[in-house]
Amino acid sequence: xxxxERLNKTLTYSLLLLALFLLDSLLLSRVSILGHRxxxxxxxxxxxxxxxxxxxxxxxxxxxxxxxxxxxxxxxYWYAITLMLLSFVCGGFLTxxxxxxxxxxxxxxxxxxxxxxxxxxxxxxxxxxRANFLDIFTLTIPSVLLSFIAALPAIWLLDMIHRKITFxxxx
Amino acid sequence: xxxxxxxxxxITVLILTVFFSALSVAAVVSKNRSGPVTEVVSAMxxxxxxxxxxxxxxxxxxxxxxxxxxxxxxxxxxxRAEVAELEAELRELEHMEDxxxxxxxxxxxxxEDQTYTLAMGEIIGRSGASxxxxxxxxxxxxxxxxxxxxxxxxxxxxxxVSSVDLTSCRITTIIDTAMSCSAIxxxxxxxxxxxxxxxxxxxxxxxxSLLPANAKPSVGETVQTSGLGxxxxxxxxxxxxVSTTMTEDGKSRTAIIEPKVDVDQxxxxxxxxxxxxxxxx
Numbered sequence: 147x148x149x150x151e152r153l154n155k156t157l158t159y160s161l162l163l164l165a166l167f168l169l170d171s172l173l174l175s176r177v178s179i180l181g182h183r184x185x186x187x188x189x190x191x192x193x194x195x196x197x198x199x200x201x202x203x204x205x206x207x208x209x210x211x212x213x214x215x216x217x218x219x220x221x222x223y224w225y226a227i228t229l230m231l232l233s234f235v236c237g238g239f240l241t242x243x244x245x246x247x248x249x250x251x252x253x254x255x256x257x258x259x260x261x262x263x264x265x266x267x268x269x270x271x272x273x274x275x276r277a278n279f280l281d282i283f284t285l286t287i288p289s290v291l292l293s294f295i296a297a298l299p300a301i302w303l304l305d306m307i308h309r310k311i312t313f314x315x316x317x
Numbered sequence: 318x319x320x321x322x323x324x325x326x327x328i329t330v331l332i333l334t335v336f337f338s339a340l341s342v343a344a345v346v347s348k349n350r351s352g353p354v355t356e357v358v359s360a361m362x363x364x365x366x367x368x369x370x371x372x373x374x375x376x377x378x379x380x381x382x383x384x385x386x387x388x389x390x391x392x393x394x395x396x397r398a399e400v401a402e403l404e405a406e407l408r409e410l411e412h413m414e415d416x417x418x419x420x421x422x423x424x425x426x427x428x429e430d431q432t433y434t435l436a437m438g439e440i441i442g443r444s445g446a447s448x449x450x451x452x453x454x455x456x457x458x459x460x461x462x463x464x465x466x467x468x469x470x471x472x473x474x475x476x477x478v479s480s481v482d483l484t485s486c487r488i489t490t491i492i493d494t495a496m497s498c499s500a501i502x503x504x505x506x507x508x509x510x511x512x513x514x515x516x517x518x519x520x521x522x523x524x525x526s527l528l529p530a531n532a533k534p535s536v537g538e539t540v541q542t543s544g545l546g547x548x549x550x551x552x553x554x555x556x557x558x559v560s561t562t563m564t565e566d567g568k569s570r571t572a573i574i575e576p577k578v579d580v581d582q583x584x585x586x587x588x589x590x591x592x593x594x595x596x597x598x
Contacts, residue, residue: 164365171370175443176581181519183447204330212358216487217366218444218451222344223337234330263447267515271448276494277515285515289447 151315158307159194159202163210166190166300174296182289186297187214188262191229192255193301195237197246197308203233224266232258248305255301256294263290356482359453363485366442367455374584433550434591436460440584441485448515450493450580452476456588457484465548467589473554473577474498474542475586490580491555492518500525500555501543507532508543511555511574521576522559528570534558540574550592 147155166187174184191210195203207229214225236254244250267286271277277285322328438460442453456462458481468475468488476490477498489495496513502525509528517523525540538558544551556576563570 167365171366171442172372172376178519185447200326204326208333213362214446216359216362217442217453218446218449222341227334227337227341230330230333234326238324238326267448271494271515274494276513281515285519286447293447 148315151311154311154315155198155202155308158311159198159206159304162300162304162307163187163190163206167213179292180288182285182292184296185289185293186300188225188229188259189252189255189294189297190300190304192232192236192258193251193297193304195233196240196244196251196254197248197305198237200234200237203237204230207233222270224270228262228265232262248302251305252294252298252301255297256290259294260287260290359482359485363441363453363455366453367439370439370441370584432593433589434461436462436588436590438462438486438586438588440488440586443581448494448518450490450513450518451479452488452490452580454486454488454586454588455484457482457486459483460588461590462486462588463590467542467549467553467592468586469553469589470578470583470586473556474549475578475580475583477549478588488586491576491578492521492523492580494518496523498549498555499543499545500540501551502528502532502534502558503539503541504535505533505538507534508545509572511540517573521579521581523556523574523576525558525572525574526569528561528572530563530567530569532570534561534570534572536560540572550589 170185170187174186177184187210191203191207194206208226211226211229212223214229215223218225236258240250240254244254263286264282267277267282268279271281272279436456438454438456440452441455444451454468462478462481464478464481466478468477474491476488476493476496478486479489479495480487490513491498491511492513494513494515496511498511499508500511501508507528509525509532511523511525514524525534528534536558540555540558542549542551542553542555554577556574556578559573559575561570561572
């Protein structure tokens with residue numbers, strides 16, 4: 147990847163994520179569907195790692211993860227650590243077995259986020275008695291699935307941006 | 318495996334994971350969950366979040382104002398009549414208070430009065446995670462805010478400050494799973510613990526647990542902070558009882574509470590930075 151391509155992509159993805167954060171702040175944080183809050187941003191980071199490469203995923207995972215940790219109030223750096231690790235695994239290893247396309251990006255982001263949110267519910271809620279084990283199936287999983295559906299347009303946009311910039315920089 | 322440990326990205330990820338895990342442990346151990354990384358990121362992102370929340374609030378008010386015009390007019394007239402009635406009642410109560418004070422003087426009783434020192438703040442961010450209801454406000458240690466300060470509105474308790482930096486703070490709301498405070502039922506005077514639960518958070522409710530088995534809370538009964546422990550002042554309204562059940566072991570009773578404050582609709586809050594109570598003196 148040339149320096150120009152890398153810079154273009156970094157700036158464009160930063161703007162895309164900024165727009166998503168604004169959308170989250172303006173709309174998504176105040177809306178609930180069937181009682182579930184939508185949180186599409188973690189999906190976008192994992193999808194970015196699959197569509198691009200692990201370097202992008204780890205960098206944006208760290209920055210976005212820190213911001214999500216601060217706004218969620220726990221400051222256990224959960225999102226920073228998990229988004230970094232999952233981006234590294236998905237972008238670095240899984241793409242040896244899968245093609246870098248929108249379908250594998252969506253699939254990896256869904257599975258990774260499901261694992262991450264389930265682990266969070268188990269470790270921080272069920273073990274501390276603030277939730278039951280069954281809440282994973284009645285609350286966590288439906289919430290992740292609804293957020294995934296909300297994230298699909300952004301994943302599509304991400305894939306389109308990647309292809310356009312890659313194509314234009316290599317001309 | 319060796320190739321993995323030679324990979325620069327892997328080593329970077331490993332170092333950062335260890336670093337942030339250490340910060341997590343430090344945050345858990347320390348009273349204030351805000352650290353240097355949080356302060357820097359918070360200071361950088363707060364202006365953007367403040368602007369985004371201002372636009373969001375304006376848009377929400379504009380659309381709700383247009384759609385609710387007729388009902389607002391009707392409610393306004395009804396409230397004017399109520400205010401007139403309340404003003405008459407207030408005059409009568411002021412007269413009774415004067416009489417009461419005079420009688421107390423006669424009996425030599427010192428009246429206890431809770432006084433609060435308040436700071437005002439605006440909500441500039443709301444957590445997006447499905448498992449938390451934590452807000453960010455635009456005031457911090459520079460405005461006298463500290464960890465565990467109670468956060469209220471005119472209706473009642475909103476939550477408490479869980480972490481604070483120089484210019485902002487995080488408010489754990491009463492329906493968040495990290496919420497826990499001692500509470501008392503206003504009629505039967507039984508004490509329990511109000512805590513957030515993951516399953517009730519979806520409905521915007523919380524649980525009052527550890528009530529005695531023989532407690533008989535009634536539906537609609539008000540729940541207030543008890544003041545025990547000295548963290549929250551006593552008498553702050555939390556909400557009303559919606560339903561009660563006995564625990565499986567039959568040793569205590571729980572009640573589901575509907576909060577007085579709709580935490581998803583508030584934009585301005587007050588922080589009790591100091592209060593005078595029996596526990597504080």
